[in-house]
Amino acid sequence: xxxxxxxxxxxxxxxxxxxxxxxxxxxxxxxxxxxxxxxxxxxxxxxxxxxxxxxxxxxxxxxxxxxxxxxxxxx
Numbered sequence: 001x002x003x004x005x006x007x008x009x010x011x012x013x014x015x016x017x018x019x020x021x022x023x024x025x026x027x028x029x030x031x032x033x034x035x036x037x038x039x040x041x042x043x044x045x046x047x048x049x050x051x052x053x054x055x056x057x058x059x060x061x062x063x064x065x066x067x068x069x070x071x072x073x074x075x
Contacts, residue, residue, distance in 0.1 A: 035059065035072035043071050 039045075039062050048061035050072075058075040 035074065037074060039071060039073055040064075042066060043069075049075075 043062035043064050046061045046063050050059050050061070051057070052059055059072040060075055062071040062073060063069075064071070
């Protein structure tokens with residue numbers, strides 16, 4: 001009975017940890033490719049400006065009308 005209990009919940013904990021760490025690394029990589037100093041070709045500046053709450057940096061939003069992608073340039 002105890003073997004089944006630890007096996008059942010142990011597998012669920014391992015799966016949850018894999019999902020948590022996997023999503024953390026995917027989110028981090030996805031966000032980091034969307035901002036920087038050099039604006040990629042095809043992006044147009046918008047009037048949208050925001051302040052990153054973690055770094056307190058001013059971010060200007062650029063938009064690519066062909067793909068719908070957004071880019072955040074640090075000011």
